[in-house]
Amino acid sequence: MMGTRAILFEAPGAFTMEQQQRIWALIEYAENRPDIQELVPGVTNLLLIFTHAPEYPEQIADWLRNAWESLPPRQIAGRLFEVNVRYGGALGEDLAAVSAHTGLSPEEVIRLHHEGEYTVCAVGSAPGFGYLHGLNPRIATPRKSIPSLNMPAGTVTIGGMQAGISALTGPNGWNSIGYTEICLFDPYRCSPSLFAIGDRIRFCPESIEL
Amino acid sequence: MITILETAPLNTIQDQGRPGYRNLGVGSSGVMDPLALKIGNILLGNALEAACIELQTYPFVIRFDTPSSFAVTGIDAPLTLDDRPVLAWSVETAAPGQVLRVGIPRTGARAYICVEGGIDVPVVLGSRSTQLRGGFGGMDGRFLEAGDELATKPVSASLSGYGAVPPARVLENQSGDGKTVLLRAVPGTDYARFTPESREHFWDQGWRITPQSNRVGYRLNGTPLTLLERIELRSYGIIPGIVQVPPAGEPIVQLADANTAGGYPRIATVIEADLWRLAQARIGTSIRFVECSHKTGIVAQQPIDSYLDDLRLMVAHYRASCQSRNGTNSRGTA
Numbered sequence: 001m002m003g004t005r006a007i008l009f010e011a012p013g014a015f016t017m018e019q020q021q022r023i024w025a026l027i028e029y030a031e032n033r034p035d036i037q038e039l040v041p042g043v044t045n046l047l048l049i050f051t052h053a054p055e056y057p058e059q060i061a062d063w064l065r066n067a068w069e070s071l072p073p074r075q076i077a078g079r080l081f082e083v084n085v086r087y088g089g090a091l092g093e094d095l096a097a098v099s100a101h102t103g104l105s106p107e108e109v110i111r112l113h114h115e116g117e118y119t120v121c122a123v124g125s126a127p128g129f130g131y132l133h134g135l136n137p138r139i140a141t142p143r144k145s146i147p148s149l150n151m152p153a154g155t156v157t158i159g160g161m162q163a164g165i166s167a168l169t170g171p172n173g174w175n176s177i178g179y180t181e182i183c184l185f186d187p188y189r190c191s192p193s194l195f196a197i198g199d200r201i202r203f204c205p206e207s208i209e210l
Numbered sequence: 211m212i213t214i215l216e217t218a219p220l221n222t223i224q225d226q227g228r229p230g231y232r233n234l235g236v237g238s239s240g241v242m243d244p245l246a247l248k249i250g251n252i253l254l255g256n257a258l259e260a261a262c263i264e265l266q267t268y269p270f271v272i273r274f275d276t277p278s279s280f281a282v283t284g285i286d287a288p289l290t291l292d293d294r295p296v297l298a299w300s301v302e303t304a305a306p307g308q309v310l311r312v313g314i315p316r317t318g319a320r321a322y323i324c325v326e327g328g329i330d331v332p333v334v335l336g337s338r339s340t341q342l343r344g345g346f347g348g349m350d351g352r353f354l355e356a357g358d359e360l361a362t363k364p365v366s367a368s369l370s371g372y373g374a375v376p377p378a379r380v381l382e383n384q385s386g387d388g389k390t391v392l393l394r395a396v397p398g399t400d401y402a403r404f405t406p407e408s409r410e411h412f413w414d415q416g417w418r419i420t421p422q423s424n425r426v427g428y429r430l431n432g433t434p435l436t437l438l439e440r441i442e443l444r445s446y447g448i449i450p451g452i453v454q455v456p457p458a459g460e461p462i463v464q465l466a467d468a469n470t471a472g473g474y475p476r477i478a479t480v481i482e483a484d485l486w487r488l489a490q491a492r493i494g495t496s497i498r499f500v501e502c503s504h505k506t507g508i509v510a511q512q513p514i515d516s517y518l519d520d521l522r523l524m525v526a527h528y529r530a531s532c533q534s535r536n537g538t539n540s541r542g543t544a
Contacts, residue, residue, distance in 0.1 A: 003396055005482060040471070042447050044444055049229070055508070126235050160442075168343060185344065187341075192236075
């Protein structure tokens, strides 16, 4: 229970695509409840915000547990986005740090990054920001101890086991390895967020500056 | 229409918020003190969703370019309309050209300038609230500036000269010494991950609101809290009131402009019924968390609801009787 009006469901076990697909299944199922105001998917968890404080949260917890046990993982075909990246340079200045941490050459880091296919697990934190699953574990790099103060929107980043594209210009603790010119969020678009859960992303090197 | 003549930074257009878009990473925004806006809108006979100006810094000076009824709620501050002092929490009428000045509050932190019909900025994603991070909503997604012109809905027959008793005086304030703000909170998901001493400390000590506090969240100062062991949490959804504890051990209460997801351990959640008290607590104020159950948290909403119901009733009676005295039985519009 988070306060009186929200319940967080956390999936047991590791961060795998299957667990995330079960969370997606739970979203689809919970959408049918009339007392839901918002469903906020996280990474292997789901926040349910209710229109009114539920009087018997235990009943909802049981309902969630049952749903979790019985629902099959939900496959979302999603759309495929090909994102052109300018790797390295001033806008990907942490490439050297990723290279040092992983013991791989910058060229190798870039190759492993753009060879992968990524899936949008959840959109959140900032408007339009997608949490991406699919980073090659060999280039996983912990967040920086001192965040960049003003990382531009469109920076291609690595934060631990997660990959991302920063949605807003501002402070950011993830490692920048490149830059792309796409607009992740526009409130006036009929679908404001470019990415939706289940979408797949491929990064294509447009240029490499070491 | 209203023209802003003088403003300090951090003042914005807000309404009751923009729920429904957290799954796109868009936080709810909205007023920090929802109760104060509700009161203003009830006094003026506005719809619940009418938008207002939220002030966090002072002085703030506006000119009414068209006749308007207005009410300033949330705080007690020196207010003048031209040179005439006016009361907070009361409905006043301004003639075109009159200037309203809001001085530094004597009590409270955030003032709400509510006008009849509401501030008419475009609705973006279902709300007029300013979304500062996304740069949309309110006045082009930014803080108000001197020279800004705000549209208001045209007003027919205006009534004034009545007000509300400030909620802090009516609603039981459990606070013993009158200085410490007491906030009821439900233990959070990661409560048991903290050491027993830290759990005790969390409730027992007074936490000071630091200057690094704003609409995103309040950072608190006190003896740091420690976890039994370090953990790396996966990102999860956030709502206003969640109390997170970053590695340094000093809690942050997430508020209206919080990110929609976060990853720090959650020790507790302040109940919704008490969030307005936090919104009106100034930097430097001491707050204490009072452990409460889910049930108590729900019941806590009742005095607020009956206060608002009473107010709604009184305002409706007063307005109806004034209108019948003035020979009109309706305001001309549905």
